[in-house]
């Protein structure tokens with residue numbers, strides 16, 4: 001069972017405006033994300049990895065959730081990610097950091113292009129009754145979608 005709420009970033013209360021968070025997600029980076037296609041209909045890629053929307057970040061923007069965990073239990077975190085050409089320019093990069101309580105567990109590839117939704121996974125073992133999982137941009141403009149955390 002995926003422990004993230006709104007894992008495909010489909011619900012976005014304020015219309016997906018720049019520097020905001022999808023419903024149930026918190027800002028864990030410089031600023032929040034923005035929803036594509038809502039905030040940028042000409043963004044590339046046009047198609048989400050899952051559903052109708054994805055989140056786009058730039059620089060060190062990020063979103064996260066605090067999930068309840070069982071100490072000693074192993075969890076698998078997964079994300080789909082891509083490079084994004086923005087409406088208003090800026091360097092593209094698909095690099096995202098997956099962070100556990102601000103510690104980087106994984107940095108994704110930076111160069112998957114804009115025609116690919118790549119998938120990466122990383123495991124961790126819980127040491128507390130809850131942990132914050134954060135997907136934080138590691139420079140440039142890129143997208144995320146289809147986020148999950150599942151007990152193994």
Ligand SMILES: [Ca+2]
Nearest residue numbers: 008050051053
């Ligand atoms: Ca989606």
